[in-house]
Amino acid sequence: MTAKKNASALEKQGASELPGLEAPVLGPTGRPLRVFPQPAPLKSHGPARIISLCNQKGGVGKTTTTVNLGATLADDGRRVLAIDFDPQGALSAGLGVDTHDSLTIYDLLLGTEKDPHNVIRHTSVPNFDIIPANIDLSAAEVHLISEVARETILARVLRKVSDEYDVILIDCQPSLGLLTVNALTASHGVLIPLECEFFALRGVALLVETIEKVKDRLNPAIKLDGILATMYDSRTLHSREVMQRVVDAFGPEVLETVIGRTIKFPDASVSGTPITQFAPDHPAANAYRQLARELVFRGAVA
Numbered sequence: 001m002t003a004k005k006n007a008s009a010l011e012k013q014g015a016s017e018l019p020g021l022e023a024p025v026l027g028p029t030g031r032p033l034r035v036f037p038q039p040a041p042l043k044s045h046g047p048a049r050i051i052s053l054c055n056q057k058g059g060v061g062k063t064t065t066t067v068n069l070g071a072t073l074a075d076d077g078r079r080v081l082a083i084d085f086d087p088q089g090a091l092s093a094g095l096g097v098d099t100h101d102s103l104t105i106y107d108l109l110l111g112t113e114k115d116p117h118n119v120i121r122h123t124s125v126p127n128f129d130i131i132p133a134n135i136d137l138s139a140a141e142v143h144l145i146s147e148v149a150r151e152t153i154l155a156r157v158l159r160k161v162s163d164e165y166d167v168i169l170i171d172c173q174p175s176l177g178l179l180t181v182n183a184l185t186a187s188h189g190v191l192i193p194l195e196c197e198f199f200a201l202r203g204v205a206l207l208v209e210t211i212e213k214v215k216d217r218l219n220p221a222i223k224l225d226g227i228l229a230t231m232y233d234s235r236t237l238h239s240r241e242v243m244q245r246v247v248d249a250f251g252p253e254v255l256e257t258v259i260g261r262t263i264k265f266p267d268a269s270v271s272g273t274p275i276t277q278f279a280p281d282h283p284a285a286n287a288y289r290q291l292a293r294e295l296v297f298r299g300a301v302a
């Protein structure tokens, strides 16, 4: 039986190990490979579960994951809002949203715009909205440092729209500064993308420590939703070794879905669309579909 046939058989059954084989086929994380089923449609929407995509290491796939996880959750009928929380504005660009001369998250943080509805933009994917950012956001930390309850400003902004969405994804910048602390304080969960390369685990201890501090002092309910291995290349021993080290370090926190390395992601970003629109049949689009479904399966998303 081909892998494709196995997959479609499993889609019908719900997530389970591949059937009819003497030894289970192991996925990259060393656990039996499974296909997560398309979730049932929701009967009602909101309040949103808020998830930060966080890693102070640059270029690990935070923005790519926000774009594509948001799009696949929306394709599965979830109402999704993504927050661009990086002054580079890569999320806004990756979703084809022009931020020149427009209201952004910066206006909401500073309170010069009170209503998030005036800042929310639709993307090309139905049910998938974004609050954009641009370089103005780089001044936010300086402005907010003297504010009362400066760590909870984003949480207060998101409260105004939370009931209208099922999930809010916050694309953090590569730093553990005040903006990221705001994101963690506003969140129910954190998803940590880790690039499958040699220094992947460097700095993760500091990130986990920061999450623990936020949990202790600001947001007792926050939890780690999972570690997502990205840019995995099964052909290289190096990728497989890094994967093994990540699994040794984090065990079941490592999500079963692993995102492979492919040039399709940079190409999709340039076109300002998620991979599910740019190359819907590419395995990389399917990987993000599986990620969305695994998160629903784990209860991280409704």
Ligand SMILES: Nc1ncnc2c1ncn2[C@@H]1O[C@H](COP(=O)(O)OP(=O)(O)OP(=O)(O)O)[C@@H](O)[C@H]1O
Binding pocket: 057, 058, 059, 060, 061, 062, 063, 064, 065, 086, 090, 172, 173, 174, 230, 231, 232, 259, 260, 261, 262, 263, 265, 266, 267, 269
């Ligand atoms: N699975 C992948 N395979 C190949 N390239 C990828 C993959 N995921 C992301 N990329 C590319 O790697 C680069 C960094 O990805 P991305 O911008 O998502 O990381 P980031 O963690 O948001 O970075 P930053 O810390 O700068 O915000 C981008 O050019 C992106 O297109």
Ligand SMILES: [Mg+2]
Binding pocket: 062, 063, 064, 086, 090, 091, 171, 172, 173
């Ligand atoms: Mg980014």
